[in-house]
Amino acid sequence: MSGPGRQITVTIPHDVGFDLKKIQKIQADLVARLGHTGCYSGFDILFKQEQEFMVNPGSLELHVSGR
Amino acid sequence: MYPDGKKRPKESVVGMRSAFPTTPLGVGLVYAPGLEPLIRGEPGLVDVLEIEPQTFWRKLAGGRYVVDTIRLNRLAELPGARIVHGVGFPVGSVRPPDPAHLRPLVECITLTGAEWASEHLNFNRGEDADGIYDAGFLLPPCQSPEGACVAAASARQSAVALPVPFLVENGVSYLAPRRGDLSDGMFLRQVVEQADCELLLDLHNAWTNDRNGRQPILDFLADIPLERVRELHLAGGVAEQGYWLDAHSGPVPPQLIDLARDLVPRLCNLNAIIFEIMPTYIDIVGLDVVRRELEKLHDLWSLRSLAPPPLRAAAEPAPDLANARSAALRWETTLAGLVTGRSAADSLADDLKRDPGLGVYRRLIAAYRASAVVGTLPFTGRLLVASLPPDALDDLFDTFWKEAAPEAFGEREARNFAVFLSARNVPTPIPLAEVLTFDLAVIDALTESRSARVSFSFDPVVVLGGLADHHLPEIAGPASETFYVDVSPAGLNFGLS
Numbered sequence: 001m002s003g004p005g006r007q008i009t010v011t012i013p014h015d016v017g018f019d020l021k022k023i024q025k026i027q028a029d030l031v032a033r034l035g036h037t038g039c040y041s042g043f044d045i046l047f048k049q050e051q052e053f054m055v056n057p058g059s060l061e062l063h064v065s066g067r
Numbered sequence: 068m069y070p071d072g073k074k075r076p077k078e079s080v081v082g083m084r085s086a087f088p089t090t091p092l093g094v095g096l097v098y099a100p101g102l103e104p105l106i107r108g109e110p111g112l113v114d115v116l117e118i119e120p121q122t123f124w125r126k127l128a129g130g131r132y133v134v135d136t137i138r139l140n141r142l143a144e145l146p147g148a149r150i151v152h153g154v155g156f157p158v159g160s161v162r163p164p165d166p167a168h169l170r171p172l173v174e175c176i177t178l179t180g181a182e183w184a185s186e187h188l189n190f191n192r193g194e195d196a197d198g199i200y201d202a203g204f205l206l207p208p209c210q211s212p213e214g215a216c217v218a219a220a221s222a223r224q225s226a227v228a229l230p231v232p233f234l235v236e237n238g239v240s241y242l243a244p245r246r247g248d249l250s251d252g253m254f255l256r257q258v259v260e261q262a263d264c265e266l267l268l269d270l271h272n273a274w275t276n277d278r279n280g281r282q283p284i285l286d287f288l289a290d291i292p293l294e295r296v297r298e299l300h301l302a303g304g305v306a307e308q309g310y311w312l313d314a315h316s317g318p319v320p321p322q323l324i325d326l327a328r329d330l331v332p333r334l335c336n337l338n339a340i341i342f343e344i345m346p347t348y349i350d351i352v353g354l355d356v357v358r359r360e361l362e363k364l365h366d367l368w369s370l371r372s373l374a375p376p377p378l379r380a381a382a383e384p385a386p387d388l389a390n391a392r393s394a395a396l397r398w399e400t401t402l403a404g405l406v407t408g409r410s411a412a413d414s415l416a417d418d419l420k421r422d423p424g425l426g427v428y429r430r431l432i433a434a435y436r437a438s439a440v441v442g443t444l445p446f447t448g449r450l451l452v453a454s455l456p457p458d459a460l461d462d463l464f465d466t467f468w469k470e471a472a473p474e475a476f477g478e479r480e481a482r483n484f485a486v487f488l489s490a491r492n493v494p495t496p497i498p499l500a501e502v503l504t505f506d507l508a509v510i511d512a513l514t515e516s517r518s519a520r521v522s523f524s525f526d527p528v529v530v531l532g533g534l535a536d537h538h539l540p541e542i543a544g545p546a547s548e549t550f551y552v553d554v555s556p557a558g559l560n561f562g563l564s
Contacts, residue, residue, distance in 0.1 A: 022535040026445045031513055032100055032346060033442040034478040036121030037435065039154045039343065041205055041239040042304060042314025046347050047437035053537040054452045
C-alpha cells in the first residue's frame with residue numbers, strides 16, 4: 001500500500017464560512033475507520049450521534065429518534 | 068516510556084521473542100489517534116501502547132490482507148513499549164482463524180516490536196450455502212467441554228504461529244447461561260489450560276457478564292487460573308434496555324476499581340494494565356477523563372504482587388477433537404445465522420430465539436453497520452441523515468443489511484453500501500450521486516493513492532461545508548457554472564470550470 005501519510009489536506013478558494021478544521025477532522029476520522037473495527041462489544045454510537053447533531057432544514061426538527 | 072522513564076530500547080524492535088519481558092511493562096491504553104496528546108505530552112502516564120493491528124489493515128478483493136505500513140510506522144515516534152491485541156481473528160471457534168491473517172499479523176508484531184500478542188475467546192463467522200460469511204460482531208463461543216476443546220486447539224494453532232507469547236482474552240456474552248454449559252470461569256480455565264497459553268483478563272467483560280445474569284464475578288475469579296493472567300483490561304460501559312453493555316464508553320465504574328484493588332495483589336505474573344476507550348467516545352468524555360483513569364490504573368499497578376509466582380498447574384491433556392467439532396459447529400452456524408437475519412429452525416435455534424440477548428446482538432450489529440457507513444462515507448451519510456425521515460433511513464439500512472453480509476473492514480462496508488445505494492433512487496435535495504462519488508474518491512485517494520476530479524452541479528464548498536457543519540445547506544437550484552473538486556492523496560482542491 002502506498003500513499004503520502006494517509007492524510008488529506010484541504011484548500012478552499014473562497015470564504016463562505018467554511019470550517020476547514022471540521023472537514024479536516026472528518027477526513028482524519030475517516031482514515032481511522034477504513035480498517036477493521038476495534039475491540040468492543042457495545043454500541044458504536046457514531047450513527048446515533050450523527051442523527052442527534054443533524055438538523056433537517058426542511059422541518060427544523062432535531063433528529064433524535066431512530067435506531 | 069518504560070517504567071524507569073527510558074525510551075523503548077532499539078533492539079526491542081526486532082520483535083522475535085518467546086518469553087515475556089523480565090521487567091513488567093506497566094500501565095497503558097489502546098492506541099487511538101485522539102489519544103496522542105496524552106501519549107506524547109505526559110511522560111510517565113503511558114508506559115505501554117496496545118495496538119489493534121487489523122485497524123491498520125486493508126482487506127483486498129481476493130481476501131488478502133495488507134498492512135498500511137505508513138500509518139503503522141508513524142507510531143514508532145510514540146514513546147512506550149508495545150503489545151498487539153488482535154480484533155479480527157478470534158480463537159473461540161471450531162473454524163481456525165483465516166490463515167491469510169498470519170503473515171500481516173507477524174509483520175505488525177515485527178514492525179511494532181510487540182512484546183506479546185492476544186486475541187479474543189469468541190467467534191465472528193458463520194456459514195451458509197454460499198460459504199463462510201462475517202457475522203459482524205464478536206459472538207460467544209460454544210461453552211461446553213466440546214467447545215473448550217475446539218477453542219483450545221484454535222488458540223494453540225495461533226500461539227505456535229507467532230514469534231511472541233500469545234494471550235487469550237475472556238469475552239462478553241449477552242445470552243443467558245445455558246443448562247449444561249460450563250460456567251464462564253471454568254470454560255476459560257479449560258481453554259487456556261488445554262492450550263497452555265496465558266490470559267488477558269478483561270475485568271469489565273467479566274463484570275458485564277455478571278451484571279447481565281451470568282456467573283457472579285467473584286465465582287468467575289475463583290474458577291480461572293489467576294497465575295496465568297499477564298494483562299488486565301479495564302473499561303467503562305453503559306446500561307441500555309436492561310443490559311449492561313461493554314461499550315468502552317468512559318470511566319471505569321467505581322465498583323470495578325474496588326474489585327481490581329482486591330484482585331491485583333493476587334496477580335503474581337501481571338505485566339500490564341490497559342485502559343480501553345472507543346475512539347468515538349474520546350471526544351465526548353475528553354482527555355482529562357482519560358488521564359484520570361490512567362492515574363487510577365497507576366494506583367492499581369502499585370498494588371501488584373512482587374512475590375515469586377507459584378508453581379503452575381500442568382496443562383490439561385486435550386480431549387479428542389472428533390466429537391467436539393459437530394457440537395461447536397452447530398452452535399456457531401445457528402447463532403451467527405440468527406444474529407444476521409438468516410432462518411434457522413431446530414431446537415437450538417428455538418431456544419436462542421427465546422433469549423432476549425439475541426435482540427441485543429441484532430441491535431448492536433445494526434448500530435455498528437450504520438456507524439460504519441456514516442463513518443466511512445461521511446458526507447453521504449450526513450446527506451442521508453439530513454434528507455430522509457428516520458424510519459425511511461432505517462428501512463434503507465435494513466434492506467442493505469439483508470442484501471449484504473456485514474464486513475468488518477470499514478472500507479469494504481463502504482464500497483458495498485455505495486454499490487447498493489447507486490442502484491437506488493433515493494430522493495435527496497442535493498444530488499446524492501455527486502456526494503457519494505466525492506466520498507469514494509477520498510477513499511480511493513487514501514487507500515490506493517488515486518486522483519480524480521469530481522464534478523458538482525452545486526457549489527461543493529457550500530454543500531460539503533454545510534454537511535461538515537451538520538446542516539443541509541439551502542440551495543435554490545443547480546448553478547449555471549460547473550464546479551469541481553480535485554481529490555488526490557495530496558489534498559482537496561476546489562475549483563470552477
